[in-house]
Amino acid sequence: MRKIAISDIHGCAKTFKILLKEGVRLRQEDQLYLLGDYVDRGPDVKGVIDFIWELKEQNYQVHCLRGNHEAMMLEAIQGGNPLELWLANGGRATLESFGADYVEQIPRAYLDFAQSLDYVLEVDEYILVHAGLNFSSPNPLEPCEDMLWIRWWYDEIDYDWLQNRYIVHGHTPVPWQDIRQMHKKLDARRFIDIDNGCFAFFRPNLGQLCAFDLTHRQLYFQPNIEADT
Numbered sequence: 088m089r090k091i092a093i094s095d096i097h098g099c100a101k102t103f104k105i106l107l108k109e110g111v112r113l114r115q116e117d118q119l120y121l122l123g124d125y126v127d128r129g130p131d132v133k134g135v136i137d138f139i140w141e142l143k144e145q146n147y148q149v150h151c152l153r154g155n156h157e158a159m160m161l162e163a164i165q166g167g168n169p170l171e172l173w174l175a176n177g178g179r180a181t182l183e184s185f186g187a188d189y190v191e192q193i194p195r196a197y198l199d200f201a202q203s204l205d206y207v208l209e210v211d212e213y214i215l216v217h218a219g220l221n222f223s224s225p226n227p228l229e230p231c232e233d234m235l236w237i238r239w240w241y242d243e244i245d246y247d248w249l250q251n252r253y254i255v256h257g258h259t260p261v262p263w264q265d266i267r268q269m270h271k272k273l274d275a276r277r278f279i280d281i282d283n284g285c286f287a288f289f290r291p292n293l294g295q296l297c298a299f300d301l302t303h304r305q306l307y308f309q310p311n312i313e314a315d316t
């Protein structure tokens with residue numbers, strides 16, 4: 088049994104599927120942890136969520152956390168934030184994947200899925216979270232907005248609080264070389280960003296979907312294949 092984490096799929100359904108099938112070779116006894124940002128930017132948001140549901144129906148064990156893009160989508164639709172802000176930040180791609188002109192046309196089940204997502208999960212010695220933790224808080228596991236949005240927080244890590252745990256997160260796309268480096272230094276630094284900016288295949292050193300096997304401390308990279316037929 089393995090525990091596998093993947094983050095920031097951003098509508099890259101084909102890439103996600105092939106990473107699980109040919110890279111990770113996911114088995115039903117494995118636990119799959121998805122760290123948020125399923126929606127926006129990439130070409131097939133609907134396909135990503137459909138595939139997550141398919142996996143669950145086929146008795147794969149999938150645990151999904153919330154990303155800032157799910158939060159933005161919900162807020163835009165519920166009227167908390169201007170709709171245009173979300174549409175400009177990748178939401179347009181989400182609408183298109185549903186063949187929708189208006190947010191009201193996104194089927195309720197997909198919004199309920201986004202609404203159901205938790206912010207953070209502790210699995211063995213790992214803390215899994217979309218963006219990271221705010222260590223200026225007395226309890227870094229409490230400020231939910233920071234868990235979705237925070238960047239550049241590594242200098243603030245309170246290692247007395249963290250103790251023997253590791254933080255696995257996404258949200259900030261980093262070159263694959265940086266991911267390898269964080270992987271190498273995991274025991275000393277105790278954090279790893281596994282977001283290689285899968286949707287951004289046009290930028291150097293980005294554009295792969297990364298999976299991290301927590302159990303064997305192994306990384307997998309799958310180049311973006313969304314344009315393949």
Ligand SMILES: [Mn+2]
Binds near residue numbers: 217257258
């Ligand atoms: Mn994000």
